[in-house]
Amino acid sequence: MKVLVALKRVADPDNANKVKIAAGGGAVDTTGLEWKPNPFDEYALEAALRLTENGKAPKLRLGEVVVVTLGPKEVDQTLRAALATGADRAIRVDVTDDQLDGRLVANAIKAIVDAEKPDVVLMGKQAVDGDSNQVGQRVAELLDWPMATFAATIKEEDGALLVGREVDGGVLTLRVKLPAVVTVDLRIVAPLSVLSKVTAAEPGFKYNDGVRFAPLPAIMAAKKKPLDVKTLTDLVPGAALTTRYLKFERPAQRAAGVKVKDVSELVEKLANVAKVI
Amino acid sequence: MANVLVVAELSEDGKLKKSTLSAITFARQALPAIGGALNIVVLGASTGAAAAELASYGAAKIISVEDASFAKYTAEHYAPSVVAAAQGVSLVVATASSFGKDLLPRVAARLDAAFAGDCSGVAAEGGKLVYKRPMFAGNASGFCTLETPIQVATARQSEFTAAEPSGGASPIEKVAKASVGAAAARVEFVGLEAVKSARPELAEAKVVVSGGRGLKEKFKEVMEPLADALGAAIGASRAAVDAGYAPGDFQVGQTGKIVAPQLYVAVGISGAIQHIAGMKSSKVIVAINKDPEAPIFQIADYGLVADMFQAVPALTAELKKRHG
Ligand SMILES: Cc1cc2nc3c(=O)[nH]c(=O)nc-3n(C[C@H](O)[C@H](O)[C@H](O)COP(=O)(O)OP(=O)(O)OC[C@H]3O[C@@H](n4cnc5c(N)ncnc54)[C@H](O)[C@@H]3O)c2cc1C
Ligand SMILES: Nc1ncnc2c1ncn2[C@@H]1O[C@H](COP(=O)(O)O)[C@@H](O)[C@H]1O
Numbered sequence A: 001m002k003v004l005v006a007l008k009r010v011a012d013p014d015n016a017n018k019v020k021i022a023a024g025g026g027a028v029d030t031t032g033l034e035w036k037p038n039p040f041d042e043y044a045l046e047a048a049l050r051l052t053e054n055g056k057a058p059k060l061r062l063g064e065v066v067v068v069t070l071g072p073k074e075v076d077q078t079l080r081a082a083l084a085t086g087a088d089r090a091i092r093v094d095v096t097d098d099q100l101d102g103r104l105v106a107n108a109i110k111a112i113v114d115a116e117k118p119d120v121v122l123m124g125k126q127a128v129d130g131d132s133n134q135v136g137q138r139v140a141e142l143l144d145w146p147m148a149t150f151a152a153t154i155k156e157e158d159g160a161l162l163v164g165r166e167v168d169g170g171v172l173t174l175r176v177k178l179p180a181v182v183t184v185d186l187r188i189v190a191p192l193s194v195l196s197k198v199t200a201a202e203p204g205f206k207y208n209d210g211v212r213f214a215p216l217p218a219i220m221a222a223k224k225k226p227l228d229v230k231t232l233t234d235l236v237p238g239a240a241l242t243t244r245y246l247k248f249e250r251p252a253q254r255a256a257g258v259k260v261k262d263v264s265e266l267v268e269k270l271a272n273v274a275k276v277i
Numbered sequence B: 001m002a003n004v005l006v007v008a009e010l011s012e013d014g015k016l017k018k019s020t021l022s023a024i025t026f027a028r029q030a031l032p033a034i035g036g037a038l039n040i041v042v043l044g045a046s047t048g049a050a051a052a053e054l055a056s057y058g059a060a061k062i063i064s065v066e067d068a069s070f071a072k073y074t075a076e077h078y079a080p081s082v083v084a085a086a087q088g089v090s091l092v093v094a095t096a097s098s099f100g101k102d103l104l105p106r107v108a109a110r111l112d113a114a115f116a117g118d119c120s121g122v123a124a125e126g127g128k129l130v131y132k133r134p135m136f137a138g139n140a141s142g143f144c145t146l147e148t149p150i151q152v153a154t155a156r157q158s159e160f161t162a163a164e165p166s167g168g169a170s171p172i173e174k175v176a177k178a179s180v181g182a183a184a185a186r187v188e189f190v191g192l193e194a195v196k197s198a199r200p201e202l203a204e205a206k207v208v209v210s211g212g213r214g215l216k217e218k219f220k221e222v223m224e225p226l227a228d229a230l231g232a233a234i235g236a237s238r239a240a241v242d243a244g245y246a247p248g249d250f251q252v253g254q255t256g257k258i259v260a261p262q263l264y265v266a267v268g269i270s271g272a273i274q275h276i277a278g279m280k281s282s283k284v285i286v287a288i289n290k291d292p293e294a295p296i297f298q299i300a301d302y303g304l305v306a307d308m309f310q311a312v313p314a315l316t317a318e319l320k321k322r323h324g
Helices: A039-051 A073-085 A102-116 A135-143 A216-222 A263-272 B020-034 B048-054 B075-085 B098-110 B182-186 B213-230 B238-242 B308-322
Strands: A002-006 A009-011 A035-037 A064-071 A089-094 A120-124 A147-157 A160-167 A170-177 A180-184 A227-230 A243-249 A258-260 B003-007 B038-044 B061-066 B089-095 B114-119 B121-125 B128-135 B140-146 B151-155 B172-175 B187-194 B207-211 B233-236 B263-267 B284-289 B302-305
Touching: A002 A039, A002 A102, A002 A135, A009 A073, A035 A039, A035 A073, A039 A064, A039 A073, A039 A120, A039 A147, A039 A180, A064 A073, A064 A102, A073 A089, A073 A216, A073 A227, A089 A102, A102 A135, A102 B098, A102 B114, A120 A135, A135 A147, A135 A180, A135 B075, A135 B098, A135 B182, A147 A170, A147 B098, A160 A180, A160 B098, A170 A180, A243 B114, A258 A263, A263 B284, A263 B302, A263 B308, B003 B020, B003 B075, B003 B098, B020 B038, B020 B089, B020 B121, B020 B128, B020 B151, B038 B048, B038 B075, B048 B061, B061 B075, B075 B098, B075 B172, B075 B182, B089 B098, B098 B114, B098 B151, B114 B128, B114 B140, B140 B151, B182 B187, B207 B213, B213 B233, B213 B238, B213 B263, B213 B308, B233 B238, B284 B308
Parallel strands: A002 A064, A002 A120, A064 A089, A089 A227, A120 A180, A147 A180, A258 B302, B003 B038, B003 B089, B038 B061, B061 B172, B089 B151, B114 B151, B207 B233, B207 B263, B263 B284, B284 B302
Antiparallel strands: A009 A035, A147 A160, A160 A170, A170 B187, A243 B140, B121 B128, B128 B140
16 A cells, blocks of 8 residues: 655644744744644654554565655655654655645645555644644545545555544544545544554554654664655646735733632632623 | 625534534625625535525525435535535635534635635625634634635634524525535445434533543543533543543544633643633633642633542532532
């Protein structure tokens, strides 16, 4: 199986330095924020690796994983880290974040998929900087492929994936015939969330919870793995932004309230001051 | 500019979901700027009752698309018919439920439209719609315009109060399902494992009680009586869900459900930014945590530093006593 994983590098909002708005509100100030792979994309990569290996130690690669990013040169570091955890090749489309919106990202990934012809496109359900949650669905439509968004479980079948999706009312299971697009949710990295035909056939087999870490020799070896750089306008002729951010604001902050000494005081406050019970 | 199209959402049994009414409110706020009329499209295996209900919200027309293949929702079957209904409109909007989040970006791609997801506001500036979106786990609000002839957006349910009917009876136009792409034949609905509950839906509840990882196997034992005493929906932190103490659709937060009830009670939840992003618009926040330094206290109106295994049953008992 060949899997293409889309991976974005984001300024981590969960950071002691806090997200700030530049004076004038023209931009989000990312100075001091830590850059890291979008957590959902790290999970997508872990899922892709699980689908393309014999999970038993020593792990044996059985398929191919190609990681794709759109971003500046610094993101090569993120791609190398992905290669070190087991991905086989990387592609970077050379652009800066301010040259991108969800529509362009999807159009570019579509063009790469046309050339690479993977069986599965795996990606995060959302990038935690923009919280947009659109690229996977767009890519699926552009390709006219079936999709399963918000995946918590993936089970490989003959020519298809059985995907458990986290939806409002519970867990919805879809079967998508390959090739297909799958976007992943948080629970996809639980020990039994992803089963390939090989791992499913191993009684009692399970993964460690979470994503894997690259051993040192793999980090060295990753430096030699192929990393191609492409140009956005080669992939998307006439590429132009159609989402424009005019300004950013810091949302209203809540002030801390009072501490109550016990349950009776809490109930009294809720009933008589807040009047919500 | 032209009309706005709202995409209605139906429940498994074909009833109109209340979430739809938030998208109608969004559309009503956008309409003055673009000067057109409201259209609503409803898709399902049996749409009669929902279409009739939708007819009282002042729409110029209700487009009703009935087809047996719509009994179970899949974007591959729905998107082409939404696209067909969007001919001549300049904005397509749905509520950012898991349905809207799944479907609308797919619709946007087919229309080659720009998309603004999970909007917390919409306003007109200089004849253009400006969409307000929470970003960076709710730490920034971005204001954007979309520069395509047709625009697509989803509305955050907690930020748009449910629309009230405005009377009248919109004409209902029945149309056939639009032809689908190759993808439709390659997706199969297998099943929905629904979490059956008599409690209100998280996104719509007036009171929400959420539990954290520290509750462990006692999650239900501690949280359910409290929820019952308050008529509340139950939520959870990501850590509680990851550990298997609560189902996935309980997760409140940046990447889970966004709630804004009258009263939110956080039990043994530390207050990570991702959690706060999903509940900070609640009217009154109560936090019960044994750690006086827990960040949740920085946003709580009423904080109780206590062991939850004692405090929550005591609170439940006191509430029951009050209600007799
Ligand atoms: C990409 C990403 C997305 C995320 N999305 C979400 C999201 O949508 N929603 C979400 O909630 N989180 C999300 N998180 C996780 C978030 O960062 C936190 O890890 C999580 O919210 C912590 O859950 P918790 O408060 O239950 O656990 P902890 O942080 O471990 O806190 C447990 C708390 O319980 C208290 N406690 C323990 N025992 C007792 C007791 N006996 N009595 C009273 N108090 C007690 C402790 O003092 C502590 O404050 C996300 C993280 C990432 C990386
Ligand atoms: N610049 C990018 N480079 C690579 N992948 C991206 C990029 N932007 C978004 N994606 C992918 O699309 C998913 C959804 O992102 P979004 O729709 O922006 O929330 C992410 O989890 C990534 O997998």
